[in-house]
Amino acid sequence: MQKEEIIKIVNRALVKEFELDESLLTPEADFVSLGLDSLDAVDMVITLEQAFKVDIRNNYKVGDFGSLGGLYDFIEKLIKQKNNV
């Protein structure tokens, strides 16, 4: 999956499921400034796992991503890992 496609899917989920304003979704944006709290974080992880069919919960370590750009990279990494197995 191309990076652009990952970005599109993540952003679409954030707009649709978390009612965020699309114009705020830049790679630098961090989750706190987007108004996402720990409830959203957990919900987002499960929503994105379903969208990408990857296991984020067991692979995530604190500090793996703080910004949206970090999240795109993280998902890209998981998809690559999955395809290599």
Next chain:
Amino acid sequence: MLKEYDSVVIGGGISGLTSALLLAQRGKKTAILEAGATISPIMNGFSRKGVHFETGFHYASSLGEGDFGHYIFNKLGLDLEPFPLLQDGYDEIHILPTGRVFKMAYGKQNLANNLHEAFPEEKKAITAYLDRVENTLSKSFFLNMHKKQDSLYSAAIDSPPSLQEVLDEYFKSPELKAILSVSAFLHGTPPSKISFGQHCRISGSLYKSAWGIKGGGLAINKAYKNSLERNGADIFVNAKAVKIEYKDGKKHIFTDKGGLFVCNTCISTVHPKIFLNIAPKNVYREGYKARINELEETPGFFTLYAILKDGKYFKKSNMFVVSDTNINGIFSPDMKTRSYYINFSNSKPQALSIISLVPPSEQMWDKKAPEYNIKKEKYAEILKKDIASLFPEIADSIEEYLEVSTPATTRRFAGYYSGYGLMHDVNKTKILPITKIPGLYISGRSIIAPGLLGAIITALLVDKIISKST
């Protein structure tokens, strides 16, 4: 009539009672609002002809000295006396298609021995599997609460793999897989959907030891009532919360009888879908509400109660009977694939409860549903016929069948909706105890785990979150 409290707990089931106790123990002025006529109505059971029948509690794990449950009863000031179930067969599993009868023993080595003997060709896998269960339990946040954890929230989300995936990875024999997953009956989520971790905590913990509690559900309610009184919590029964409002940082809770309770901290322990109806509109994002509404309900229970003849007594705890080795099938909506659980009381005369699962699609939640009465008769007949043909020794010992309960009657008499609350489906949204409204929390069997201990554990987690934020 306005009453002010530090904390108000909506729902006086085990989850709510435990939350209220923890708050009161920390000196908070606390009230419990329970819609029913007594606290935790599901635990009351009922008596007929001098015999007591349990409705909400039969057995649990982790109640031995040094175990989590034992520790927590002490901490909560619950004066309860657990007694061990039969070590060499706390559950007796009957696999109808093959005729195999397997006795679940507790104590890891005992269980391993029984399993090795029954499935010698899978000996190595059995040992490895039991190690994995033990390892998973030793790492469980919930059963090791005193240990430090990185994040409370990460403890609340369970993760893949599912139980079915792990069983498929280790074993070949469908019978063996059935034996190790039939206890899905104890949480109501099929093996393909429950996470392996969650299944271990609820059912795998019984591999260590299995316990009853002297006096059963009534004793549990009494112990809670006593401790709550000692700690100064106020219990309001016949008090159904109908609306929660959020005003000036305070939660205003309205009851059906015109009561108004105002508090800083409010914990709802009612079914999450009911909570969505009474909570303020902005309690969650709309997308999250939709995901909660999509969560599946666990099956309800259809139970046939019987009393044994004078002098007849079976030295057994529980039997599981399944007509299919695919345990996922026991959650399917008809009695063609049959599965039921039989509990033998430790009273004399002995009481039998024969409990089968009824998925929501069967529409047994409402007495006015189409064919409700026909189904009720039919299910009872099917179960009675089964007992007569498969277990003649039991059938011959039965003095009489007393009555049946359905999901609708359980709901009416115990305010108890659906068997174990919402399914804990590893691939679906998890409901966390927090909401978008500061000081408003959600707890109960649908949140972390069902069962006596599940409800207690959920309350403990919620309490940790609350005490961190205040």
